[in-house]
Amino acid sequence: MTFVRLDRPEEEVADASVAPPGRPKGRLRRRPLGGPRWVGWAFVLPGLIGLAVFIVIPQVASLILGFSDSTLLGGTQFTGGENFARLLRDPQFINSVIVTSIFVLVYVPANIAISMAMAMWLKTRIAGRNWIRVIFLIPALSPMVANAAVFRLLFQQDGVVNQALAAIGLEPIPWLSDGNWALAVVIGVSVWQSFGYNMIVLGAGLDSISPDVIAASRIDGAGPIRRFVSITLPLVSPALFFTTVLTVIGAWQTFAQAYVITGGGPGNSTMTIMLYLYQTAFTNNQLGYASAIATVLFVIIAIFTLFQLWGQRKWVHYD
Amino acid sequence: MTDQKLQAPGLSWRRRGRAIGFAANTTAAWLVALVFSFPLIWTFFTALKPGNEVFGAKISFIGSEVLWSNFADAWTEVDFGRLLLNSLVVAAISTALTLVIATLTAFAFARLRFPGRSAIFLLFVITLTLPSEVAVVPLFLGFDQARLADTWFALIIPGLFGAFGAFLLRQFMLQIPGELEEAARLDGASTWRLLISVIVPLVRPALSVLAIFAFLGSWNSFLWPLIILNSSDKWTIPIGIAGFTTQTGTQWELLMAACMMTIAPVVVVVAIAQRQLVAAIGAGAFGGR
Structure with a gap:
């Protein structure tokens, strides 16, 4: 690996x-x-320029625009920290931070736990294991918009999920018209869509563990739990760390699911930060204010990422 | 003798137990896979139903008639033909350009030595952890100022420079023995020649995986096309589907037919290239989700 x-x-x-x-x-x-030494530069230059112009500079520009009142046609005036002061008083924004925090807190652990459990299960003897792996991978490589449209159908008031509940004698659940249930559906489709991908990354991590190590621990009398905690987990920790960091980064930027399934509703209960940013910028034409939202989101993600990079020395073992 | 007699049934019991365990394990795993794929199965059957039977009192997979014509209707209703063509063209161009740029970059990192290489490589790694979607506003503003908003150029170009492709190829290029390179050099090959005639043919498997990922990345992309494209004749499939779902009075059977036609190519690609895809994803070549 x-x-x-x-x-x-x-x-x-x-x-x-x-x-x-x-x-x-x-x-x-x-x-x-x-070949002279500048030849290397010639080869790296197209990629480097592209990276600078379309990835690095927009990030920097976003930080700067956050201090302006930029609109699409109205030009740009710098207004100091006004946007950020306004953000602190903006109930819609605070709500979107809470909604996204809940999303991250539920989605990331669920994703990692299910990915890990499935990866371990698929290590056992199963006929047609490769095909099962492919089945789990398909939604992860399909358009989120199509997946979300499918879930929107399943969770309609008279959709198949409520039909199934009725069939076993349960009351229908107002999936998309109740705020908490709607957020649950958005989290559900996200986990359904994405865990197959992490399952494969973690599966490769498991594959790299030498069977001798497992056998040795067995001989030493380690039970399954002990084996998991003391052998499997440390040895798979680089893969686990890698998937967690990138899954957290992605989770904070959740957009398409909420846009397609609920449009942020009902009553802003599924309004993620990215969706609020999108509406602020492209529906309400407040590009400066939206950039301030982007800056806060950037800082949140940076804190989470740096915290994990700092924390990894405590639990990640590179051999 | 007695030992053997005692042992023989024990062994066969153990073997039988193992066979039962294997069968139970397999059945359970396939059941989970079946439940997991239920949304897609349901989508397929919904796409074949008459419009007024999509919702009903009881669960039924098949309506009063099987309407394959829904697929044709989706084609005209959402102008799916146009969306499909747009998505294909955009994805094809994106893929080709991504491969070229990633190959050049990876080659420089893997096989060439030049001042500042480690610093540039570090920059590439740092961008992996940058939240790219956060920066859509200035990106949009830049293209708008350059009067390039609502063009395929603006749609395609920001997606070409992700660092994961360069990392994947670099990894493969590092594994090519130096002797091959020396032999080519001694035969008088230029650096360019070395890349085209020696390195690229040897990393072809990695290139095809990268091609699949670049294609799917473009095929699935939603936020940026939603922002940068205005005119509906330039829309790609995800934009069409999203617009379709937010209209009032959704024609679910047509929407599901469109979703089916969007996901089906992915299923085919994943099924064909499963081994290579699983290997590349497993290597962490394209990040986590």
Whole structure:
């Protein structure tokens, strides 16, 4: 396995054959034959310029625009911290932070737990295991919009889920007209859609554990729980860390599910930060204010990411 | 002798127990997979129902008649043909350009040494953790100022520079033995020649996986097309479907037919390339979800 280490990119996990750059060692790192040193720049330049112009600069520009009252046609005036003061008093914004926090708090653990459990289950002997894996992967690679439209049908008041509840004698549930249930549906479709992907990343992590280690722990009398906590978890921790960091980043930016299934409703109960940002910018034409929302979202994500990078030394084991 | 007699039935019991365990485990796993895929199965059957039978008192998979014509109706009703063509063209262009850019970048990182390489590589890694969708406002504003909003150029170009593709290819290129490179150099091959004639053919499997991911990335993309495209003749499938769902009085059977036609190509691609996809995702080549 060869994960990019998010904290120390020069090293890749379990890829000892590659010496760190700057210290030519071994046959892979021998001095290149021919070609002046600027040649490398020529090759990296298209990607680097694109990365700078379309990824890095917009991030910086977003931070700057947050201090302006920019609109689409009305030009841009800098207004200092006014947008941020307004955000603190904006009940819609505060609501969207709460809604998204709940989403992240439920979605991420559920996603990781189910991915991990399924990955471990699929390690056992199952006929047609590869096809099951493919079935779980399909929604993750399909358009979120189509998946969301499907769930919107399933959870209609007279949809198939309530029909099934009626068939076993239960009352119908107002899935999309009750705020809490609507958020539950949005979380549900998100987990359904995405866990198959993380399941495969974690499955590859499990595959890299040597069977000898498991066998040895068995001989030493470790039970299944002990084996999971002391052997499996530490050995799969790089994959677990990697998926968690990127899943958290994605979760804070949830948009399409809420847009398609509920449009943020009922009563803003599924209004995620990204959806509120979108409406502020492109429905209400307040690009400056929307950029302030973006800045807060950026800071939230940065804090979560840095916190995880800092915390990984306590539980992630790279061998 | 007696030992053997005692052991033999024990062994066979154990074997039988194992076979039963295997069968039970397999059945359980397939049941879970079936429940998991129920939404898609239901979508398929809904797409074949008459419009007034989509909702009913009881669960029934098949309506009073099986209307394959719903697929044709979806084609005209949402102008699915146009959406499909747009999505295909945009995805094809995106894929081709992504492959070229990622190959050049990965080659520089993997096989060339130049001043500042580690710093640039670090920059690429940092962008992996940048929340890209957060920056849509200035991106939109930039294209709008350049009078490029509502063009396919603006739709396609920001998606071409994700760092994951370059990482995947770099990983494969690092594994190519240096001897091949030296041999090519000694034969007088230029750096460009080395890339085209030696490196690219050797990383073809990685290129095809990257192609699939670039294609699906474009195929599934929603937020950016929603923002940058205004005229409906440029819309891609997700925009069409989203617009369809927010109209009042949704014709569910047609919407589900459209969803089916959107997901079906994904199913085919995943089924065909499953081994390569699983390997690439497992390597963390495209992040987590």
